[in-house]
Amino acid sequence: MSISYKDAGVDVHAGNLFVKKIAPFVRSTFTEKVLTDIGGFGALYDGSFKEMEEPVLVSGTDGVGTKLKIAQMMNKHDTIGIDAVAMCVNDIIVNGAKPLFFLDYISCGKLDIDKMTDIVKGIAEGCRQAKCSLVGGETAEHPGIMKEDDYDIAGFAVGVVDKKKIIDGRNISHGDIIIGLPSSGIHSNGFSLVRKLLLEKKGYALTQKFSDLSENLGETLLKPTVIYVDQIFHLLSNGIDIKGLVHITGGGFYENIPRILPDTTSVKIDKNSYPLLPIFKIIQREGNIEEREMYTTFNMGIGMMIFVARDLASKAISLLKEINCPAYTIGEVINRDSEKVIVI
Structure with a gap:
């Protein structure tokens, strides 16, 4: 046969x-x-x-x-x-x-x-x-x-x-401003923790509705990752000298930001300078997760960070608004501290 x-x-x-x-x-x-x-x-x-x-x-x-x-x-x-x-x-x-x-x-x-x-x-x-x-x-x-x-x-x-x-962060210096571009949600990192917590331990169905979410849990989790090509090249084509860019993926703030920082610098991020998406509040609350763990695992509502000189920050944000892209001044570069990333 x-x-x-x-x-x-x-x-x-x-x-x-x-x-x-x-x-x-x-x-x-x-x-x-x-x-x-x-x-x-x-x-x-x-x-x-x-x-x-x-x-x-x-x-x-x-x-x-x-x-x-x-x-x-x-x-x-x-x-x-x-x-x-x-x-x-x-x-x-x-x-x-x-x-x-x-x-x-x-x-x-x-x-x-x-x-x-x-x-x-x-x-x-x-x-x-x-x-x-x-x-x-x-x-x-x-x-x-x-x-x-x-x-x-x-x-x-x-x-x-x-x-x-080439943008590689080498010219980042004390006083530079960090502009944050919002994420659509969790993007594509941290889902093993999300599934373990919300689906396995808590037993929520993907159809679960939370009062602070506009969609059900599954629809919220599945929102596509934002592609930041238009935003970055709109700035570059309009003469904004971008000193550094950080894609906030696995490792969150604490692991990704140091990848582009010169040895002489650290950053200070103000966590209250932009709106925190409800899905992150739900995850932290349901899992009683420590804040540092959240900022090391998830993007926490910021998908891309842009480093520019202080005198260009306002112009950059105005240019982003032209293409209907929200942008926030979320932090600044400081002289080297004991930690490369300080979230306050």
């Missing part, structure tokens, strides 16, 4: 149908620099940057952690791809790099065409928000390794910046 690849759990025909179904969404992200269509062995991208003296490529790769579990439990898969793009492009814009292209990797127990199409729709939407092209990807069935309805997603982004315009 013969056996086929499909019998082993991998459906090549379904894979081909899937590629045809997602093609329009993928092509919607293409720019004139994309030289190949979907389905090739490798993606070709025009690497000429005539407007730059010394173009430098900046790359980043990431996933969305266990936020996937929330999407799977809610059977809502059309936004998790936005998170995958956001986690990668927000990392590379920290160096001033303009996102160019993105590739995704999705592994699943069994290819569900509709579910996987929703995921790619989200990835394409994230790429459009980030002004980059979805040039390729891989969707792999892993029978015997993953459950049939399970999947995981990761991504890889490449951007470019002129060498003389």
Whole structure:
């Protein structure tokens, strides 16, 4: 008796149908620099940057952690791809790099065409928000390794910046102002703690409503990560000299801010300078979690921090308001203290 690849759990025909179904969404992200269509062995991208003296490529790769579990439990898969793009492009814009292209990797127990199409729709939407092209990807069935309805997603982004315009924090100095850009919620970090506390220990359903949330718990948790490309490049294109950028991801304030600070500096953050999103208050209250643990695990309502000279802070905030982006003066750079990050 013969056996086929499909019998082993991998459906090549379904894979081909899937590629045809997602093609329009993928092509919607293409720019004139994309030289190949979907389905090739490798993606070709025009690497000429005539407007730059010394173009430098900046790359980043990431996933969305266990936020996937929330999407799977809610059977809502059309936004998790936005998170995958956001986690990668927000990392590379920290160096001033303009996102160019993105590739995704999705592994699943069994290819569900509709579910996987929703995921790619989200990835394409994230790429459009980030002004980059979805040039390729891989969707792999892993029978015997993953459950049939399970999947995981990761991504890889490449951007470019002129060498003389790289943002790396080296010029940050005493007196500089820190501008905070709000997050949409938890973004894509800290979900293992969230699930352990709210779903396992407390036993809340994702349909649970809290008086201080405008949506139910699941909808609140699943809000896509904000992509900060438009905000950062609006400032740069209007002459704001950004000294440093911090993407607040895993590690929160205490672990991420020191990554760009010169040895001679620390920062002082005023936690009352911006509105704290209700979901963080709920998590802290329900788990009786210490404040430092909260600021080490979550973004606490700030997804991106911008370091500018004091005399540019007001102009930067005004420019952000032009594009309907709330922004807050949340802190300042101080001379080196015993701690690199002081939250007051």
